[in-house]
Amino acid sequence: MDDASLFGQEIEPILVAVNLPELGARMDPIDETGGLLHAEQGLLDSDSPRRLSFKRNPPRLQTPSLVGGLRSKLRNYHLARKSSQGRSTAVYQGPSHPERIDQYDPATSEWAMEGTGRRVAYDNFSTIDWIHDFSKERVRIRALRALHGPRGLLIRAFDATQAWILVFLVGAVTGLLAAYIDVVSEWASDLKEGYCRDGFYLNRKFCCWHVEGTRECSSWVAWSEAFGADSGTVAGLWAEYFMFIVFGTAFALGSAVLVRDYAPYAAGSGIPEVKTILGGFVIRKFLGGWTLLIKCIGLCLSVASGLSLGKEGPLVHVACCVGNILPRIFDKYGNNEAKKREILSASSAAGVSVAFGAPIGGVLFSLEEVSYYFPYKTMWRSFFCAMVAAISLQLVNPFRTGKLVLFAVEYKRAWHGFELPFFVLLGVLGGVYGSFFIRLNLRMAAFRKNSWLQHWAITEVVVTTLVTALLSFTHPFLRVSSVELVANLFKECVETDTDFYGLCADPSHALASVIKFLIFSAGLKIFFTVFTFGIRVPAGIFIPSMAVGACVGRAMGIGMQLWRRAQPEMWMFAGCKPHEQCVTPGTYAMVGAAAALGGVTRMTVSLTVIMFELTGALTYILPIMLTVMVSKWVGDALGGESIYDALIHLNGYPFLDAKTDTVWNTTAGSVMTRVEDLDVVVAAGCTLGDLEEMLGSTTCKGYPVVDERGTMGLLGYAGRAELRYALDQARSSGIPPTTPCSFADTVLHEASPTQHTSPLAFSFDDDDDIDNGSASPQHLDLAAWTDHTPMTIGPRFPMEMVVELFKKMGLRYVIVCHEGSVAGILTKKDLLRHVGVEKLSEK
Incomplete structure (x- = not known):
């Protein structure tokens, strides 16, 4: 393959294309953290544009280190051909036998068709970008459709069944966990009144299964009898009173200690947080493995303690924990937060299904109460998941009555x-x-x-x-x-x-x-x-x-x-x-x-x-x-x-309720953060050091990208997390702070469907610098990390319509433009603050 077919045109300066790893979203099912993680980093072959991803337990990769070996690897670049000015174009070919690397995002040329730019993993307590995640799914689907022959047909068929496999597993595991919680909590609750002589592990019902009723069961030993007193005497009552208080307090204390020391998010019902997460908010560890484990154990103890609480709401949290852990089996859901929320919606239906023995009610609960995005396919998967969960619980039959819950009843008389x-x-x-x-x-x-x-x-x-x-x-x-x-x-x-x-x-x-x-x-x-x-x-x-x-x-x-x-x-x-x-x-x-x-x-x-x-x-x-x-x-x-x-x-979660209607007399221009109070990024003209200084002196989640400060023409939007990640990688590669940075989308526009460009491109002045090992990049291209298609509105746009845009499209921000120039920005935080002020004024 020559340079003409590879690049499409002759490039005068030597261009070194480096694929930098991107921060992934996959986490260990037990130990999660909300911060950015370290992983082994390497260079990828230009003909095999696979993406590196950071994961909790990354595989051992034998790839060159980007941090310490960039300059030493420059000598290994292949010089393709000389130009008329005596310059040459060099492209690093990568290791001869690269190790297998898990993918996170497809190649940059595919993202040129979307224009939303690439993303790093979402920070803890941040809002997901629904539009970007939908774009990511479209890129993945196009790659699947490009596969031909029987192999492509089989891969697409397996891809279509992944959702059904996941909801089946979620439903089955949820049903088994619910049965375990029912059995253990019933046994521990009966332990406050006595124990079974035939087996300490039996609760009162199963201990006296052979007896009609339980009042005269010789196998059940009340604590008054265990202490040598009659149950009807004062001594017997005091013995039973004492053990009732001791066991109840011990169970509650054990549950509280487990929650405090191992999983603070296991406390409470969990439904408000699940509702917020399904609305697009990221809360690391809330649906993790430790939370699931402690939630199950702590729920058994707290229910058995005799406190005025129930296990039905927490079962929704338990089911969603399962629905968050199992999707990591498939990258289709494990690496896409929007797609993962489809499984979480089905999981919440399974939780209500096992809590009340009501599969259809679980689906409607997910639709009515907790889900923010509920497409038609999610309804069918929720129905299937709730059905599997109910069947699993029925097969276990924890109460040996044939009923899914203890308070299921039948009435023979009609009402009048x-x-x-x-x-x-x-x-x-x-x-x-x-x-x-x-x-x-x-x-x-x-x-x-x-x-x-x-x-x-x-x-x-x-x-x-x-x-x-x-x-x-x-x-x-x-x-x-x-x-x-x-x-x-x-x-x-x-x-x-x-x-x-x-x-x-x-x-x-x-x-x-x-x-x-x-x-x-x-x-x-x-x-x-x-x-x-x-x-x-x-x-x-x-x-x-x-x-x-x-x-x-x-x-x-x-x-x-x-x-x-x-x-x-x-x-x-x-x-x-x-x-x-x-x-x-x-x-x-x-x-x-x-x-x-x-x-x-x-x-x-x-x-x-x-x-x-x-x-x-x-x-x-x-x-x-x-x-x-x-x-x-x-x-x-x-x-x-x-x-x-x-x-x-009360907890301050950024949740925008899609069920509420708003009627205001305000416009976007009166609510937005004005451009005079914003930090903007000039597409060409800022250096690496300027960007570092801007990130260090501001706390904004992102910055509008403009052509120049005079006209303030909008070119895109650069997220803070993406800038920080890209600049950290550039700094660790030895790139000096004086290096100019470019946000123009020329690389994206020039990419062809068969060409794979890199997220960062370093342009060098002369090939002698490569031989001497003293090369310094001419500019740093950050176009791949920029959203070139942000949502824009005018200053006179009604706030009622702004709210509908945020609800229907799951936006994190909109850029307010006047005659093509940036006038301000309106974020979800600004919108929620305005909603709160309007509610207070109405009251």
């Missing part, structure tokens, strides 16, 4: 028309509770974040657990786990069932006392949950909210039952048969649970389907829909934000 107003009342109470709870919990979270309490996280967990255990032991409804409480409140009273502390009592005076007991239980549950949700242990809000609503709903159902008994001839009960039960209190508990959960999370469609899949009763779809809608209306009227959105804003 006179009950609708009371269902609406439950919706109103649910909305009021949701707004009340969110305000109290946010105040507690703000106090925890900005006071001395943030330095005493372990002490807070221990004190909260002690108070919860001290008050819960004497209260039978709160002594059991929240899941068991909800399951018993949902149940329909039949003759063969065991009465759960008087819920199915016959005398009217007994039921009246149960109503008071339920209301008191709901009040205590609210008190516990306000202080528990937010402490440094894995904790969810779904089940505690459902427990509160179920208590109130069951109390209302029992009240309706007593009313019907007292006045059976009343016109309201005309449709009831005389000697049959007309009111089912369990359905009121279910509707109340949906109302309370809807008031806290503001979910609608997904919550309705989840409750339908829990009960399997199509008859109760209408009451649930009505209750959930009323709950959301009341909650929005009183508060406006769900608990997850409120926590996102």
